[in-house]
Amino acid sequence: MTQDFSPILEAKGIVKTLGAGAAQVQALKGVNFDLMPGELTLLMGPSGSGKTTLLSILGCILTPTDGSVQIAGRSTEGLNAEGMADLRRRHVGFVFQAYNLVPTLTAIENVMLALDLRGVSLSDAPDLAAEALEAVGLSHRADASPSKMSGGAKQRVAIARALAGSPSVILADEPTAALDAQNGMAVMELLAEVAKDTGRGVLAVTHDHRTLEYADRIIRIEDGRIVGRARRRDGEMTEAPSVSWGTAAPAEVRHASVIA
Amino acid sequence: MIPKLAYRNLFHDRLSLVVTLTGIVFSVVLVAVQFGLYLGSENRIAAMLDNAKADLWVVPLGTKSFDDPSFLSGRERHAILSMPGVASAEELVVGFASWRKPRGGSTAALLVGSNTAKGMLPWDIVEGRMADLASPNGVAVDQTYFSELGISKLRDKAEVNNLEVTVTAVTQGIRSFTTLPYIFTTLGTARTLLDAQSEQSSYMLVQLAPGSDLATVQKALAARLPDTEILTHDAFRQRSLDYWLFETGAGSALIAGAILGIIVGIVIVAQTLYASTKDHLNEFATLRALGASAGYIHRVILMQAVLSAVIGYLLGMCLSLLVIEGSKATTLLILMTPNLALMLVVLTVGMCILAAICAIFKVTRIDPAVVFSR
Incomplete structure (x- = not known):
């Protein structure tokens, strides 16, 4: 894949206020973020730090109180709910912590559903869905119902669903949280492959430090602010010079910083 | 999907x-x-009207439905037949009658007398023939009314308005909307049983000559017969339906x-x-x-x-x-x-x-x- 160095997803000065009156909380306090094509970026941070809120805004599910988001060159500014849905449909693939597969449909039908939403014709959808399942190593379970599948297999179907229709970015919310270590690592490996092999920008929210080895970039968020960034260069994770991870840095980053 | x-x-x-x-x-x-x-x-409600097949109905003023009969004056037939555009005018005698059962007891009925030679009323005869109604005081009844009329078969006898009648034909499926059974007979027998004059009838059924304009004939008849109403088949049908379905x-x-x-x-x-x-x-x-x-x-x-x-x-x-x-x-x-x-x-x-x-x-x-x- 040829590396394109302009971000596929870019957010500037994102502020998000939740609630009203005395219960009002500023969940995000001026976040700048970009997602590069061909990279797997991990967004880490403690509970309540604003990870999911940021993911929701980047995925055009929530609108920011202030700031701007651009996906594949399209701004979300001024879009209504249908406009946001259109942007999600065209450019965003989601992978959810709880898989969120439609339980009444088989694996391949779940993928076909995403293709149908993206306007792929019914005649082309079966082949494209089969390709997506093959890409995640699940072509042999195409006709299985989600209720008959393991957590790992369900998450693979969810990734296939996110891949279907070639969205520009894939956003994953705690994709390994419901999986055992082996399946979790397999899913992260798959997401990293998706980023590298298809040139898509992949962002995964995670708590799981074991997933760091798959990341091209790591971003740490605390109390609604980005507090740390690290990038893998020549196979080594390097802390960005402008931001300090401090004691919150994951071991690999701390180690990388020492080397750097 | x-x-x-x-x-x-x-x-x-x-x-x-x-x-x-x-x-x-x-x-x-x-x-x-x-x-x-x-x-x-x-x-x-409309069965009688639909089977009578008249282009125009001459009815006494204020008639609410077919089952609400009274008598015309008796002078209408010649006036109608002399009208340009009219092919035929058939008389229909309809009246309430008392049916006395052979084994005692009586019930009300609606007597319908028509020119049976024309073969319009009654219809769906399953026993006997239309021609058998011409026998003295011969009547046709529907088999679904047998029990109500206290009879069980063809040739059974009963009394209508104290005059003996014989069931000479039986129909199937001719039921009235009201609870009154229909009793079919010839014009002459109906007049006798209802004690009506020989020229009297309840309705005149007018058939137009080919090429005649319905509205024109209707208008001309209305002018000629001011004490009657001249209704098209559809109008009389609708009037009967409106009365029974909505006024009741x-x-x-x-x-x-x-x-x-x-x-x-x-x-x-x-x-x-x-x-x-x-x-x-x-x-x-x-x-x-x-x-x-x-x-x-x-x-x-x-x-x-x-x-x-x-x-x-x-x-x-x-x-x-x-x-x-x-x-x-x-x-x-x-x-x-x-x-x-x-x-x-x-x-x-x-x-x-x-x-x-x-x-x-x-x-x-x-x-x-x-x-x-x-």
Whole structure:
């Protein structure tokens, strides 16, 4: 894949206020973020730090109180709910912590559903869905119902669903949280492959430090602010010079910083 | 994918589907039977008029329906026949009579005397012949009234207005909308039994000559016969229907029953469809998060409603036809016509779509962000 160095997803000065009156909380306090094509970026941070809120805004599910988001060159500014849905449909693939597969449909039908939403014709959808399942190593379970599948297999179907229709970015919310270590690592490996092999920008929210080895970039968020960034260069994770991870840095980053 | 998703959602919860279909089937059967009874009533009210096949009816002023007879003056026949454009004018004598049963007891009946040589009334003779009515005081009755009239077979005797009559013909399926049985006979016998003058009749049935203009002849007759009303077949038919179905309230009751059926159907389908939508709310939220337009999700719910309607309609129609078949052994006349069947399709689908509106409102309020909180 040829590396394109302009971000596929870019957010500037994102502020998000939740609630009203005395219960009002500023969940995000001026976040700048970009997602590069061909990279797997991990967004880490403690509970309540604003990870999911940021993911929701980047995925055009929530609108920011202030700031701007651009996906594949399209701004979300001024879009209504249908406009946001259109942007999600065209450019965003989601992978959810709880898989969120439609339980009444088989694996391949779940993928076909995403293709149908993206306007792929019914005649082309079966082949494209089969390709997506093959890409995640699940072509042999195409006709299985989600209720008959393991957590790992369900998450693979969810990734296939996110891949279907070639969205520009894939956003994953705690994709390994419901999986055992082996399946979790397999899913992260798959997401990293998706980023590298298809040139898509992949962002995964995670708590799981074991997933760091798959990341091209790591971003740490605390109390609604980005507090740390690290990038893998020549196979080594390097802390960005402008931001300090401090004691919150994951071991690999701390180690990388020492080397750097 | 919308039909598949709707189908799977519908069949996923079998119990809920059974409740939905029960509601629709109940509604379809209720509406089919009520409208079938309405059509049956129309059929019975208009049967005499439809079988008499007159272009124009000359009726006494103020006649409410065929079954509300009085006598014309008796001078109308020659006036009508002398009118340009008139081909024929047949007399019809109709009057209330007392039928005394052979083994005692009596009942009221409606005596209908016509020119039986023309072969219009009665019809559907299953025993005896039309010509047999010409025998002295020969009458025809419908076999469904045998018990009510206290007779059991052809040639049985009874009394009408204290004069002996003989059943010389038997019809099948000629029932009146009212409780009064029809007794058919010749013009002469009817006049004798009703003690009417030889020129008197209740109605004049006018047939126009080919090429004559109905409105022109009607207008000319009205001018010539000021103490009568000149009604077209359709007008007299509608007047009879309006009187029996709406002035008496009978038809309104049937229509009210049908509307009740529709309301019950809507409520049951709306309730179950709403519950089903609530059960699948997370899936709809996921679809929304994946970029489904509101229209796409609405179409899934509407498709569920339409699928329910089609299945419920087919089951309901089967049950309705069984009910109609079963009613043939009773005095009820329930009709199922292609138009009624078509109307029921439209009504059932419309009812289910209307019922889907609550579910659509629920889905419209879904916040796709809930997918992150599960």
